[in-house]
Amino acid sequence: MWIVIQPEKQPAPDKTSKQYLCSELNKVIDASDVVIEVLDARDPLGYRCPQLEEAVLQREGNKKLLLVLSKIDLVPKENVERWIQCLQLEFPVVAFKASTQIKDKTVRARKSRIVASNEVLDKSRAAACFGNSSLTEFLASYAAKTQNEASLKVGVVGFPNVGKSSLINSLKGILACNAGIKRGITKSMQEVHISKNVKLMDSPGVMASPSNPPASMALRSLQVEEGRDSVLEAVRTLLKQCDHSQIMLQYNVPDFRNSLEFVTLFAKKRGYLQKGGVPNAEQAAAAFLADWTGAKISYHCKAPENHGLPAYMSDAVVAEMQNGWDLNYLKRGNEETLNGVKFPSRASSIGFISKGPTAGLLSIIAEDKPDAAVSEREVEQNNEPEKIANGEEANEKEEPEKPQNPPPKSRVTFQSVPIDISLSATTQDAYDFNTDFK
Secondary structure: OOOOOOOOOOOOOOOOOHHHHHHHHHHHHHHOOEEEEEEEOOOOOOOOOHHHHHHHHHOOOOOEEEEEEEOHHHOOHHHHHHHHHHHOOOOOEEEOEOOOOOOOHHHHHHOOOOHHHHHHHHOOOOOOOEOHHHHHHHHHHHHHHHOOOOOEEEEEEOOOOOOHHHHHHHHHOOOOOOOOOOOOOOOOOEEEEEEOOEEEEEOOOOEEOOOOOHHHHHHHOOOOOOOOOOHHHHHHHHHHOEOHHHHHHHHOOOOOOOHHHHHHHHHHHHOOEOHHHOEOHHHHHHHHHHHHHOOOOOEEOOOOOOOOOOOOOOHHHHHHHHOOOOHHHHHHHHHHHHHHOOOOOOOOOEEEOOOOOOOEEOOOOOOOOOOOOOOHHHHHHHHHHHHHHOOHHHHHHHOOOOOOOOOOOOOOOOOOOOOOHHHOOOOOOOOOHHHOOO
């Protein structure tokens, strides 16, 4: 008789744990030939992660680092041009505006019959995409120079909701990766082929270190989504970094004294009301935060006047990062992109004070946590030996035994007594009405 011993099934990894997200991010970096760091053009310096860039430069394989400025349509044109000039002193920079109305193949085939309405939608601001062709050709030309037969592996990294998945979808032309307003949608590495010699790899967002300033945590961390920080506190932090009058003009609200009053006015303006017409402050604060982390509100940060290399960069590293790229083609592609995008004016954009680069976490030490499957009863049973060792069990035995059926507590009871009608009144006690009424 043969006994087949099946190996124990390994528990599925928790895709929401920090350890898993960090491992997936490192997996993308290790497998990449070129790493694209996506930066929000509204605060490019704040969306740079020194730990991420240093890790890419120190990995084996002579990896290249490429910077992509996303959401350029939310920043004044002169501000985008200044940031490109500043950042290209370290790495090649690509200006990019992703499309947010890309659908999958089935939806596109189903709606292809309605030609007129689709043509109107395709010309809208959200559906327009700029910089996709220049970035694709830029990567393809580098792949033709360096890769013989294998595809060029390009990892796309950055902080949550910076536009990594939207960039991949725009380059692919279909909905290949899930993307949305909610932060932290991507949980694991995903490969997408955009051409026969270029393969993109999506990654989870870089986790911000708790040591960052509150403004950086409000925009680039997942503390609000994880319930570790209040959305109202995040709004209060962001309002401190902005001009008071510009917030009033942008959201069309009257003057306010503090963040709570602003959220109340904003809730009334948007119609976020509870029963009885009470403003819903939580919903209004969440909508305000989504405007700033998503591709809706226009704000900008001033580029530094004097540029200096970070500690992990040198002139030799800069030369190595720019070697092998067709920089002249990149310059022409950026000029074409900037000429096609409709930029907001400086007066309609909110000035924001950047807090500098944001520190990120690339590795998390696992913490020992009690097994969630252990019930409270099992925990009490496990604690019984400790009680005996501390003498608690002996004290319990010295107590007098309680009777099994203890007497009921005394209480007042009322019993009804029968009344004898014959004794209720006598003839002498009766009142004679005839004496008064004759």
